[in-house]
Amino acid sequence: MxxxxxxxxxxxxxxxxxxxxxxxxxxxxxxxxxxxxxxxxxxxxxxxxxxxxxxxxxxxxxxxxxxxxxxxxxxxxxxxxxxxxxxxxxxxxxxxxxxxxxxxxxxxxxxxxxxxxxxxxxxxxWPHVFSDDAQESGIRLRTSRWRRPSPESAPVRAKAASLYAIGTLARDEAEADGFDDALLLDHRGNLAEATGANLFLVIDGELHTPVPDGFLDGITRQTVIALAAGLGLTVRVRAIDPAELAVADEVFLTGTAYEVQPVRAVDAREFTVGGTTKLLAEAYGRLVRGEGDGAP
Ligand SMILES: Cc1ncc(COP(=O)(O)O)c(C=O)c1O
The missing domain is CATH 3.30.470.10 (Aminotransferase class 4, branched-chain amino acid transferase, N-terminal domain)
Structure with a gap:
């Protein structure tokens, strides 16, 4: 507050x-x-x-x-x-x-x-969105009943104030239930993003992130994809079913405000804050502070 x-x-x-x-x-x-x-x-x-x-x-x-x-x-x-x-x-x-x-x-x-x-x-x-502790140990997301609208229903490529009404509804409900933020699905029921950040899953050492066809293709998302490629990580941009959270080893969010933010739980499913998330968070931290190209 x-x-x-x-x-x-x-x-x-x-x-x-x-x-x-x-x-x-x-x-x-x-x-x-x-x-x-x-x-x-x-x-x-x-x-x-x-x-x-x-x-x-x-x-x-x-x-x-x-x-x-x-x-x-x-x-x-x-x-x-x-x-x-x-x-x-x-x-x-x-x-x-x-x-x-x-x-x-x-x-x-x-x-x-x-x-x-x-x-x-x-x-x-404004140093951080979440507490120092949450930055280290991760935040908890609740899957929202609200979804990102289809590109036929809303100007989904725009960072338009009107679209944030959905995020506010979702986040207020998540916080009221004791979570830090909401995870929104897209209109098809696939994973989309959080209320102010994009989503990544780490599965068997590879990054998986939803296709940004119904939500903002974040500048941080693009930066992290480039950093990951530079670090030799495979990045798969694809439609992701929420059931795949069950096989994810790590989950994190990316955004200008959130930076690379580890997620420690989505609903009842818990994740570790693992090596891939930490590697990218550190690389991003170096890049934004002008300390080289983010390479370790
Ligand atoms: C809804 C939403 N998605 C994704 C992002 C991430 O975008 P960026 O990395 O450009 O900040 C933001 C933040 O701007 C956002 O508000």
Whole structure:
């Protein structure tokens, strides 16, 4: 639980081209983004004062907006520069940047045509999502009754705020039952991902990860696949039935915020935090801190 509310902090937030005092970074209650989910966002991690893959995240923010039928008035290079400036002004060492874009308040209508587009970037210190202990010993997931929608039902490639309503429902239920996070299946009943991170299984020393055709193909997921290949590990991207968790030796999640997060249980099935997970977590840790290419 956050101790200081996010609207009551010191610092500066960039909004539509201006650096404004943190508490004044407000939007009108009659905004399309709030009522109809016309909003997209990003999460960028900062390591040692440096945003990791900031340009890739800026490009994805623009691509997400396009999936939602709006165009950002800022280039990826401009958004990258803003991200770096906000990190520098906030003197963020190990933290998180939240770029967000939303449709404005010209009309209260399901139609988004003609709405203004707004963009903001904020950053704060945020070392880890889960406790230090959970990072070492793993988190517990509960399989959710909520599923990721099919690509015909939702803009699944976009990091769209509206899609997170499903994640919030799933995560709140998982936490109420004493779990750390939820595991969502896709619309076909195959394994998909957690509420804010992608999923990997280790089976007989090989990595298995679901095809990202109904959820976000995470930047961390792609980074970890490349790291694994560089370490000589076999990576199999395929449809995975939930029953296969019974034969998995290790399970972990990947995401900008989660990093490489070990999973110690899915429902009643328990896993060890094994060598493959640790190897990739360490390689990822080295890469994001600019310590070489992640090779051991
Ligand atoms: C739903 C969801 N899936 C996957 C990811 C992982 O994406 P990335 O590694 O680009 O952060 C995230 C986090 O952004 C997410 O929110």
């Amino acid at each position: 956050t101790s200081i509310p996010f609207d009551d902090r010191d610092g500066t937030i960039w909004v539509d081209g201006a650096f404004v005092p943190w508490r004044e970074a407000r939007l009108h209650v009659l905004s399309h983004g709030l009522h109809y989910g016309g909003a997209v966002f990003e999460g960028v991690r900062v390591y040692g004062g440096q945003p990791f893959k900031s340009v890739e995240h800026a490009e994805r923010l623009r691509a997400s907006a396009r999936e939602m039928n709006f165009e950002l008035p800022w280039s990826a290079a401009e958004l990258d520069a803003v991200t770096r400036e906000i990190v520098s002004r906030g003197q963020i060492t190990d933290g998180y940047v939240r770029p967000v874009a939303w449709r404005g308040s010209e009309q209260i209508s399901v139609s988004g045509a003609g709405s203004s587009v707004h963009v903001a970037v904020a950053a704060w210190e």
